[in-house]
Amino acid sequence: MSEPVGYRRDSQDEHPPALYEGYKSTVLRSPKRLPIKINHTLTEITGPLFGHGKLQPGEDDLSIENGEEAQGQRIFVSGRVLDEDGRPVPRTLIEIWQCNAAGRYRHPIDQHPAPLDPNFVGQGRVVTSDEGEYKFTTIKPGAYPWGNHYNAWRPAHIHFSLFGPAFVTRVITQMYFPDDPLFLFDPIFNSIPDESARQRLVSKFDLDSTKPDFALSFKFNFIVRGRDATPFEE
Amino acid sequence: MSEFGITASQTVGPFLKIGLAQGDQEYVVAENVKGALRIDGHVYDGQGQPVPDAMIEIWQANIYGKYDHPDDPTDAELVKSFYGFGRSCTDKNGNFFFVTVKPGRVVGLGNTLQAPHLAVNVFARGMLKQQVTRLYFSDEIQANSEDPVLNSIDDAGVRDTLVASKVNDENGMPCYKFNIHLQGEMETAFFDV
Numbered sequence A: 001m002s003e004p005v006g007y008r009r010d011s012q013d014e015h016p017p018a019l020y021e022g023y024k025s026t027v028l029r030s031p032k033r034l035p036i037k038i039n040h041t042l043t044e045i046t047g048p049l050f051g052h053g054k055l056q057p058g059e060d061d062l063s064i065e066n067g068e069e070a071q072g073q074r075i076f077v078s079g080r081v082l083d084e085d086g087r088p089v090p091r092t093l094i095e096i097w098q099c100n101a102a103g104r105y106r107h108p109i110d111q112h113p114a115p116l117d118p119n120f121v122g123q124g125r126v127v128t129s130d131e132g133e134y135k136f137t138t139i140k141p142g143a144y145p146w147g148n149h150y151n152a153w154r155p156a157h158i159h160f161s162l163f164g165p166a167f168v169t170r171v172i173t174q175m176y177f178p179d180d181p182l183f184l185f186d187p188i189f190n191s192i193p194d195e196s197a198r199q200r201l202v203s204k205f206d207l208d209s210t211k212p213d214f215a216l217s218f219k220f221n222f223i224v225r226g227r228d229a230t231p232f233e234e
Numbered sequence B: 001m002s003e004f005g006i007t008a009s010q011t012v013g014p015f016l017k018i019g020l021a022q023g024d025q026e027y028v029v030a031e032n033v034k035g036a037l038r039i040d041g042h043v044y045d046g047q048g049q050p051v052p053d054a055m056i057e058i059w060q061a062n063i064y065g066k067y068d069h070p071d072d073p074t075d076a077e078l079v080k081s082f083y084g085f086g087r088s089c090t091d092k093n094g095n096f097f098f099v100t101v102k103p104g105r106v107v108g109l110g111n112t113l114q115a116p117h118l119a120v121n122v123f124a125r126g127m128l129k130q131q132v133t134r135l136y137f138s139d140e141i142q143a144n145s146e147d148p149v150l151n152s153i154d155d156a157g158v159r160d161t162l163v164a165s166k167v168n169d170e171n172g173m174p175c176y177k178f179n180i181h182l183q184g185e186m187e188t189a190f191f192d193v
């Protein structure tokens, strides 16, 4: 059998390091040994694809619960999933979760005394189209305080989970909103060393895809690792 | 750097279960499937404290060593309705579990044969990017001794962190223990893939 074609390696400064002291919880949850580099085998170049229609209709719309509208600013969040060579990633699962417009998560350990919204759960899923496109309808999340340091607030964000075509393209990240004054003070956002990699997590306001009298719109594209050009040499 | 820069990782944060814990994703197979086994483990931090907000994902071949994916070119058989993906969020004690089957052996690089193994992703609050590891089985002594990834690790103590140990059966189901230590003396071997 010919050797499998692996995926390109991420450059070091495009992802956050395991240990980033500004984000205190990393201190005890970051390995001390360097990771062991392994070449890609069939295990790494395959992965779950989810193209088999397990989703229910409406999982792409977080703004309505039991037929009732959630509170806050309704928005579309849409974009494409591409690989590093610009090829679309079709039929891959995207899962999102977020707090409500007031900055409160529907979760037992969220003690932030902002109101819960009975019509907002904050969880959605879609599978990308054949052209790698996706679209969610949701509510613009609020900023919320967290205990990392004195007066710490997270910039508004939506958590995004994406599979891509292989085990090694799996990524979980956070999408931010343009011009947030909290970027400067947020260690999670700033843990990414490369400035342009950081800016790529900031969605763009897009007037063309808004819907008059209904919803604003933000664009957020995903780029996952591309294939190596040639099979791996031993 | 390519024209399209990759999307950076960020932590799953403390509220990951809202988005990621749904359905019985711990069950890669049903409990009554022939050959079903249970994997049980805890996630610990650098002080040995359980991590209650972690998520473990596994990806594996079927019993014939075939991945349900178009880039697996081997002619081993697919198993109907066996998919190979599992997900388990840790409980308040840092515990996760899976019910699955032992995968067959999958070819490695350079005409090698890998021992039965699962690819493992570890996510948690306090982790800005997932850590990647593998799970091997303690009762595969011969296969493990031939596995190129295990053999690339010189330190036996580090290598052993990848091997789930067979413990007493539970309701007739073989049971394996696999703890994950994010940091510290028993730190799990993590991979740069």
Ligand SMILES: [Fe+3]
Binding pocket: A154, A157, A159, B013
């Ligand atoms: Fe959050």
